[in-house]
Amino acid sequence: MHFPTKFIFITGGVLSSLGKGLASAAIGALLESRGLTITLQKLDPYINVDPGTMNPFQHGEVFVTDDGAETDLDLGHYERFTHAKLGRNNNFTTGKIYHSVITKERRGDYLGGTVQVIPHITDEIKQSIISVANDVDVVIAEVGGTIGDIESLPFQEAIRQFKSDVGKENVLYVHLTLVPYISTAGEVKTKPTQHSVKELRSIGIQPDILLCRTDRFLSKEIKSKIALFCNVDVDQVITAKDVETIYEVPLLFHQEGLDNKIVALLNIWTRAPKLGRWKELVEKIKTPKYSVAIAVVGKYIHLKESYKSLNEALCHGGIANDCKVNLDFVDSETIDESNCRERLGQADGVLVPGGFGARGIEGKISAIRFAREEKIPFFGICLGMQMTVVEYARHVAGMQGAHSTEFDEATPFPVIYLMKEWFDYKSQKVQQRDVTSHKGGTMRLGAYPCVVKEGSLAHQAYRNEEISERHRHRYEFNNDLKERLEEAGLVMSGISPDGKLVEIVEMADHPWFLGCQFHPEFKSRPMDPHPLFVSFIKAAIDYKNRRGGE
Ligand code: GLN
Numbered sequence: 001m002h003f004p005t006k007f008i009f010i011t012g013g014v015l016s017s018l019g020k021g022l023a024s025a026a027i028g029a030l031l032e033s034r035g036l037t038i039t040l041q042k043l044d045p046y047i048n049v050d051p052g053t054m055n056p057f058q059h060g061e062v063f064v065t066d067d068g069a070e071t072d073l074d075l076g077h078y079e080r081f082t083h084a085k086l087g088r089n090n091n092f093t094t095g096k097i098y099h100s101v102i103t104k105e106r107r108g109d110y111l112g113g114t115v116q117v118i119p120h121i122t123d124e125i126k127q128s129i130i131s132v133a134n135d136v137d138v139v140i141a142e143v144g145g146t147i148g149d150i151e152s153l154p155f156q157e158a159i160r161q162f163k164s165d166v167g168k169e170n171v172l173y174v175h176l177t178l179v180p181y182i183s184t185a186g187e188v189k190t191k192p193t194q195h196s197v198k199e200l201r202s203i204g205i206q207p208d209i210l211l212c213r214t215d216r217f218l219s220k221e222i223k224s225k226i227a228l229f230c231n232v233d234v235d236q237v238i239t240a241k242d243v244e245t246i247y248e249v250p251l252l253f254h255q256e257g258l259d260n261k262i263v264a265l266l267n268i269w270t271r272a273p274k275l276g277r278w279k280e281l282v283e284k285i286k287t288p289k290y291s292v293a294i295a296v297v298g299k300y301i302h303l304k305e306s307y308k309s310l311n312e313a314l315c316h317g318g319i320a321n322d323c324k325v326n327l328d329f330v331d332s333e334t335i336d337e338s339n340c341r342e343r344l345g346q347a348d349g350v351l352v353p354g355g356f357g358a359r360g361i362e363g364k365i366s367a368i369r370f371a372r373e374e375k376i377p378f379f380g381i382c383l384g385m386q387m388t389v390v391e392y393a394r395h396v397a398g399m400q401g402a403h404s405t406e407f408d409e410a411t412p413f414p415v416i417y418l419m420k421e422w423f424d425y426k427s428q429k430v431q432q433r434d435v436t437s438h439k440g441g442t443m444r445l446g447a448y449p450c451v452v453k454e455g456s457l458a459h460q461a462y463r464n465e466e467i468s469e470r471h472r473h474r475y476e477f478n479n480d481l482k483e484r485l486e487e488a489g490l491v492m493s494g495i496s497p498d499g500k501l502v503e504i505v506e507m508a509d510h511p512w513f514l515g516c517q518f519h520p521e522f523k524s525r526p527m528d529p530h531p532l533f534v535s536f537i538k539a540a541i542d543y544k545n546r547r548g549g550e
Pocket residue numbers: 353354355356357381382383384406472473474475476
């Protein structure tokens with residue numbers, strides 16, 4: 001392309017949860033469909049250096065990139081909607097910005113100057129935005145939080161300054177607000193949007209495009225009213241109506257003229273968008289031939305956001321099989337051997353996802369046992385895989401009291417334990433870890449290679465021997481007990497190339513029973529569904545058919 005990199009900044013008003021992350025991802029998808037190269041970035045106002053140390057109840061899922069960054073879950077949306085290669089520079093927090101400024105100050109980089117929010121913090125923020133601008137036509141940067149929050153002010157000030165730094169023709173501000181329908185009045189209300197834009201303008205940012213989240217299409221009159229009060233043209237007011245599936249958002253935005261407006265305002269010449277694949281995808285999601293019920297037995301089930309990528313990956317596995325996947329979240333604290341049949345008996349597949357902490361552990365083990373014995377397709381991910389090994393050790397290999405040392409340090413059979421030393425491919429160094437290691441950023445994180453055993457279930461799914469998957473865990477399979485588990489029939493079907501780390505386990509005498517130490521859900525995309533999820537959902541459909549035929 002022959003134009004300088006363009007920057008789109010996305011802010012949100014009125015309240016959180018309006019779908020700013022999805023809106024950003026959808027804009028990315030639309031620009032890509034016009035042949036542009038893009039990247040996305042999330043700027044988060046909280047003080048944690050990354051969300052890795054936050055509880056999923058607090059902040060939803062922690063998304064992991066190939067390079068091992070623990071990031072905001074919006075990066076998951078970005079990867080699922082676009083081809084952008086994301087890594088640690090695609091997510092900055094206040095904590096990370098300050099950490100870097102304070103490190104420079106201690107080193108003496110500021111040569112005796114007073115270090116201040118403006119310009120030092122704002123410069124650092126601008127630098128972080130620039131750091132992802134290499135080799136792309138457009139950077140889409142989403143500012144977390146809501147306009148008016150004290151803590152997001154430095155980010156807002158930085159993006160305000162950005163326009164004069166790189167030229168006004170290269171920057172576009174998109175603001176997402178709410179236009180609620182008030183049933184007692186029988187009309188939609190524009191006042192929250194007016195106030196939000198007023199707040200934005202008071203810090204010096206005039207939005208170029210307003211995305212109005214509503215439950216209905218906005219009339220020309222309403223759009224004109226918003227345009228008048230918010231100082232934009234009427235075609236710069238876009239309806240962001242609720243949709244049936246998130247993958248419809250790019251199509252809806254396009255129908256509202258959003259991508260045309262963006263390229264016009266940024267003065268970019270592109271081809272017309274090619275949206276055929278998105279249309280096909282949405283069509284497929286809306287008219288599935290089959291349906292299955294998957295029981296997800298976990299701890300964070302009350303918060304949908306906690307298993308975001310997992311939910312999406314299951315949906316993708318469904319799309320590939322022309323199947324709607326209904327999720328039944330089962331609280332692992334409420335399940336035990338006595339009620340498994342009642343709670344899981346109707347499921348066409350059981351999945352135990354990743355997690356931390358002892359709560360609900362025995363419930364997960366009971367669910368795995370039930371799925372194994374009843375021959376219900378079973379998928380264990382990360383902690384789910386670790387508990388699969390524990391269950392198998394206890395009930396098949398005769399290792400009474402087997403456990404992970406995360407939950408029982410004195411177990412006679414520590415089948416999962418803290419490996420004191422392991423060779424880290426990324427740093428090409430031997431890493432050491434013990435219980436006193438720092439909590440932040442010290443897990444096995446990001447993409448690691450794995451060799452898949454020929455003829456295994458995993459191999460049938462991947463159709464490949466060499467794979468790479470993303471990790472986020474501290475504990476590992478204990479090789480000292482491997483032989484005994486193998487003799488009892490557990491198949492180690494995925495191992496690190498040096499043979500030291502067990503990455504996938506499965507059971508031969510079962511239609512589909514597999515646990516993986518990594519998180520396959522992070523790499524699944526609607527148009528490129530993850531092979532393990534495709535294979536698992538296929539097994540669930542087969543199981544349902546078999547059961548129906550009995
Ligand atoms: N708590 C386990 C560990 O740290 C599993 C982590 C996970 O499921 N992400 O190894």
